[in-house]
Amino acid sequence: MIYQLLLTLLLLPAPPGKKVITGNIITDKPQTYSTAALQLLLKDKGKVVGKTVTDNQGNFTYSFPGSTPPQVDVLYSSLGISANAYLKTVDLTAASDTVRITLVLPAPVQQDAAGKTLCPKCNKSDETRVILNSGIAPKVTKIVEKNGKVTFSPIVGNIYYMGSCMGTTMDPGWHCNRDNIFF
Ligand SMILES: [Zn+2]
Structure with a gap:
């Protein structure tokens, strides 16, 4: 019985590494929209599951600490903004641990x-x-x-x-x- 259990555990696939979302945010309206130091919110079914901030070039990275939802909505937030605004829904079911995305600000x-x-x-x-x-x-x-x-x-x-x-x-x-x- 115990050997069967051990064998089952050994045969399980290795747990995948932690998911990472990385990429950059671009805008074709630089007079109106700033991509630097922008807060990005990751939402799963309307609930915030992660946050990250872009650097001066609009680059960002977020590592999920534990289990990862199949997809997340990415929203942006900024000081004084009236409401968090939707940018894109990102699929996280790909086999690769790192998901690279480019976000367009504002969402087309x-x-x-x-x-x-x-x-x-x-x-x-x-x-x-x-x-x-x-x-x-x-x-x-x-x-x-x-x-x-x-x-x-x-x-x-x-x-x-x-x-x-x-x-x-x-x-x-x-x-x-x-x-x-x-x-
Ligand atoms: Zn809708």
Whole structure:
């Protein structure tokens, strides 16, 4: 019995090394977007699982300390920014321990045939809305659920009201309600 167990353990494949995400971030709008000292957030199902900061050239590296999710969303954050903004979903299932990526800042945004903005994550346009910084008096939609619970949504019609009067030139301009991401 013990020998069988030992044999089974010996025959197991060697555990893979730790996953590393490395790469660089580039922008074609250097007047508006800075790639240096930018905080990058790695999210798995909406939860932050890792953070790293770019160097002066926009290079970054992150080593997962333990188990690695099959994919992570990479978002950026910056001082004074109104919301963390989505950049890319990175697949981590490749056999190689090191995943090299190039991120484009901001995430390239495309439009569908009807001229509606496509979400860079789900690639659909039906839940995307333009963001308006509405300052100290944000508009909201009152939602009464079946059980009587009242919640408020910042989405009114085709606009997502941010309710932030500060902000930077690096603020995201769009929101996808399906993925709950800003981009
Ligand atoms: Zn989406």
